[in-house]
Amino acid sequence: MTRNMRFASLTASALCALAGLSWLGLSWAARAESSQGTPADASPVFGVTLPPGYRDWPFVSIAHEAGDKQDIRVILGNDIAMQAFKDGTRPFPDGAIIARLAYNYEVSAQNNAVFGREQSFVAGEPTNVQIEIKDSKRFASTGGWGYGQFEEGKANPSEKLANSCFACHNKLPPATDLIFTRYSR
Structure with missing residues (x-):
């Protein structure tokens, strides 16, 4: 040869x-994909996954939920979402992603001991992360938004929960593009 x-x-x-x-x-x-062709780690109904690096995204706002939830939430946005928040662009452009990280809302005994009264509240254990992705074609039936909730890095498999996201967001005025959060300057 x-x-x-x-x-x-x-x-x-x-x-x-x-x-x-x-x-x-x-x-x-x-x-690694389910029978519907979505990744195994994706939310039901919408197929949303946790975006890489979302924990490093810029801060949009923070919120406290009272009542049944009693949590504190930090809202982060990718570059596309941040630009839309800052410019007031509505509807959000396709590719905008908003992450909502929720934590138990707890009294800080350590801080309150220093202050001499109960006045300090902090984020406790994490409860979940919710992701909203804007894709006006893929999610046309839900106002252009796809939703997912994740606990300990895994998608919550409940279709009822996934569908409840749009049901709640859809109660907002159209001018908000179905987003609860306002940009905190």
Whole structure:
């Protein structure tokens, strides 16, 4: 066998091996998807996943929920959402993503001991993360927004919960583009 033939044979073998690895990768990726073709770690109904790096996104606002929830929430936005919040652009452009991180709302015994009275409240244990993604075509039936709730990094599998997001947001005036949060300057 000549040197060129040996090179061609080795090259063909290497390409076949790479094709096999590529097929295995595709096979693995296919197994990681549910029967509806959405990633296994995605929310039901909308197929929303936790965006990489969302914890490092800029601050939009913070909120306290009283009543049954008793939590404190920080709202973050990706670059597209932040620009829309700052400019007052409504509706939000496609690609805007808003993350809402919720924590138990707790009295700070340590801080209150220093202050001499109960006045300090802090974020306690995390309860969940909610993600809203704007895609006016994909989520046309829900005002252009797709929703997901995650606990301990995993999508909550409840379809009822996922559908309740739009039901609540849809009560807002159209001028808000179905978003509760206002940008805190």
